[in-house]
Amino acid sequence: MRNHIAFYTGGLALLCAAVVATYVIDNEYVFFAGYVVLQFVVLATGWNVMGGYAGYINFGSAAFFAVGAYTAAALFKATELPLGLQILAAAVIAGALGFVVGVLTLRLRGIFFAIATVAIAVILETVVLNWSYVGGARGMTVLPSDTPYGFSSYMRWLFVVMALLAVVAVAVARYVETSWIGRGLRALRDDETAAESLGVPTLRLKTLAATISGALMGMAGAPYAMYLSFIEPTSVFNLNYSVLALAMPVIGGTATWAGPVIGALLLGTSEQILTVTISSELNVLMVGLVLIVFVVAAPQGIVGLTRGLWQRSIQRRRAQQ
Amino acid sequence: MSALLQVDKVSKNFGGFAALTEVSFELAQGERFGIIGPNGSGKTTLMNCIGGALYGDGGSIRFNGADITRVPAWRRARLGIARSFQVPRPFASLTVLDNVNVAIEYAASHPHRAKQMRDLAAAILKRMHLAAKVGVPAGSLTQVELRKLELARALATQPRVLILDEVMAGLSAAEVDEMLEIIMDINTQGVTIIMIEHIMRAIMRFSSRVICLDAGTIVAEGVPETIVADESVRRIYLGA
Numbered sequence: 296m297r298n299h300i301a302f303y304t305g306g307l308a309l310l311c312a313a314v315v316a317t318y319v320i321d322n323e324y325v326f327f328a329g330y331v332v333l334q335f336v337v338l339a340t341g342w343n344v345m346g347g348y349a350g351y352i353n354f355g356s357a358a359f360f361a362v363g364a365y366t367a368a369a370l371f372k373a374t375e376l377p378l379g380l381q382i383l384a385a386a387v388i389a390g391a392l393g394f395v396v397g398v399l400t401l402r403l404r405g406i407f408f409a410i411a412t413v414a415i416a417v418i419l420e421t422v423v424l425n426w427s428y429v430g431g432a433r434g435m436t437v438l439p440s441d442t443p444y445g446f447s448s449y450m451r452w453l454f455v456v457m458a459l460l461a462v463v464a465v466a467v468a469r470y471v472e473t474s475w476i477g478r479g480l481r482a483l484r485d486d487e488t489a490a491e492s493l494g495v496p497t498l499r500l501k502t503l504a505a506t507i508s509g510a511l512m513g514m515a516g517a518p519y520a521m522y523l524s525f526i527e528p529t530s531v532f533n534l535n536y537s538v539l540a541l542a543m544p545v546i547g548g549t550a551t552w553a554g555p556v557i558g559a560l561l562l563g564t565s566e567q568i569l570t571v572t573i574s575s576e577l578n579v580l581m582v583g584l585v586l587i588v589f590v591v592a593a594p595q596g597i598v599g600l601t602r603g604l605w606q607r608s609i610q611r612r613r614a615q616q
Numbered sequence: 617m618s619a620l621l622q623v624d625k626v627s628k629n630f631g632g633f634a635a636l637t638e639v640s641f642e643l644a645q646g647e648r649f650g651i652i653g654p655n656g657s658g659k660t661t662l663m664n665c666i667g668g669a670l671y672g673d674g675g676s677i678r679f680n681g682a683d684i685t686r687v688p689a690w691r692r693a694r695l696g697i698a699r700s701f702q703v704p705r706p707f708a709s710l711t712v713l714d715n716v717n718v719a720i721e722y723a724a725s726h727p728h729r730a731k732q733m734r735d736l737a738a739a740i741l742k743r744m745h746l747a748a749k750v751g752v753p754a755g756s757l758t759q760v761e762l763r764k765l766e767l768a769r770a771l772a773t774q775p776r777v778l779i780l781d782e783v784m785a786g787l788s789a790a791e792v793d794e795m796l797e798i799i800m801d802i803n804t805q806g807v808t809i810i811m812i813e814h815i816m817r818a819i820m821r822f823s824s825r826v827i828c829l830d831a832g833t834i835v836a837e838g839v840p841e842t843i844v845a846d847e848s849v850r851r852i853y854l855g856a
Binding site for chain 1: 667668669688689690691693694698699701705706707708709710714715717718719721722723724769770772773
């Protein structure tokens with residue numbers, strides 16, 4: 296109980312801090328970059344529900360991100376729907392895609408599942424490339440509606456929205472992790488046959504996890520068109536989203552909700568710094584190298600690494616006494 | 617009174633290989649049922665068909681009056697059919713306690729309160745002499761401990777029928793006795809038990825009725841004494 300209170304107070308405090316920041320910080324670029332980092336918190340957290348807890352590696356996260364972005368953009372073009380409803384609709388459609396991916400796990404495991412998710416991304420990109428309503432390959436310009444009252448720029452408003460989405464995503468992931476759902480997912484990740492024999496409805500749980508995961512990743516992409524005032528297929532279906540959605544949880548640690556958050560904050564921030572100071576190609580190279588190092592040397596990620604060091608230091612202290 | 621479990625002409629083929637051919641038997645509530653037979657005779661396949669890990673190609677299975685032939689394994693677990701696996705299949709990254717908690721949480725027909733769950737898990741782990749290992753990841757247990765965990769998890773589903781697939785393999789004589797005592801105790805509380813075992817001493821002492829499988833068919837059935845004396849069983853086991 297005390298844990299819950301601490302968690303939700305923390306989340307609320309972070310949100311307040313985000314709002315306050317929009318008043319005290321003058322530099323617009325901070326919000327432009329901060330939005331991307333927070334967007335990765337949502338994306339990585341969403342990925343981890345399926346990839347970390349259930350152990351099904353989704354290699355097509357870009358598809359979910361893009362489906363979220365295009366759902367929101369298409370709806371905005373059609374009806375000028377307010378941002379909140381756009382995000383909700385994006386979550387529903389991307390969640391439905393997640394449901395389909397969840398059903399795939401009935402037949403596909405391991406590497407075959409991963410390949411299938413890549414295929415889904417390729418198929419959807421082709422569909423969007425040929426969808427003239429949203430501009431096909433040329434893309435589409437989206438002019439955001441008026442900045443809501445109390446915010447000095449639309450960018451600042453989007454920053455706060457993304458901060459809210461990040462808190463919501465982490466709260467959802469944390470609920471999944473600590474509830475009966477998480478225990479069932481971890482059980483089936485270790486051994487599906489054994490889990491099934493003990494009453495765990497594995498297909499239902501996997502489908503549930505994939506739906507939640509898809510909805511969160513779709514949410515991450517939903518404000519994208521508003522953020523850039525423009526959307527086109529190759530940038531939202533970019534392989535980098537798929538790689539980063541996987542790399543961030545793996546580097547941070549897939550076992551807990553804190554892992555993807557730490558990974559996203561670290562990689563997201565370093566991406567912003569490297570892209571500005573040196574080049575965006577160097578950033579991709581760095582992500583690749585760090586990912587390899589972690590997969591080989593610290594598969595439990597930063598969370599597992601620090602936890603291990605901490606326990607060892609406790610043992611050492613006990614031994615000395 | 618009808619039987620608790622009715623296996624009626626169950627067959628299972630793997631490609632061209634007939635693993636089970638029209639196997640039939642009935643179990644009454646509270647029985648201690650032993651299954652023997654050489655390696656590859658279809659014992660584990662039969663258990664997979666009863667537990668739901670495999671569906672038979674023919675025949676039917678009824679449990680407590682209801683047809684469960686096409687019911688998925690997780691539902692059978694909730695109905696009260698639990699099993700241990702021949703090769704232990706622990707949730708390696710979960711603690712011993714969480715291994716048991718998963719079973720309690722998911723197999724229960726009604727939701728448990730947190731306190732009830734804790735008490736039940738503690739009682740089961742104590743009974744299986746795993747109380748000292750509660751917080752340890754299951755992946756770091758020894759073979760003997762893993763077998764106890766298999767049984768603990770199966771028990772945690774609070775079954776009506778408990779299938780034990782060679783739970784005593786690799787145990788010392790003293791451990792076999794201890795395990796037998798635990799299983800007898802479970803049986804006296806009303807749980808029907810199906811035991812597959814190669815340790816003859818254990819299965820003959822334990823069972824009230826035994827069947828012998830060979831090449832996917834039942835070749836002998838009866839009380840332990842008649843099974844031991846049976847011509848075909850002797851031929852299968854001793855070769856002559």
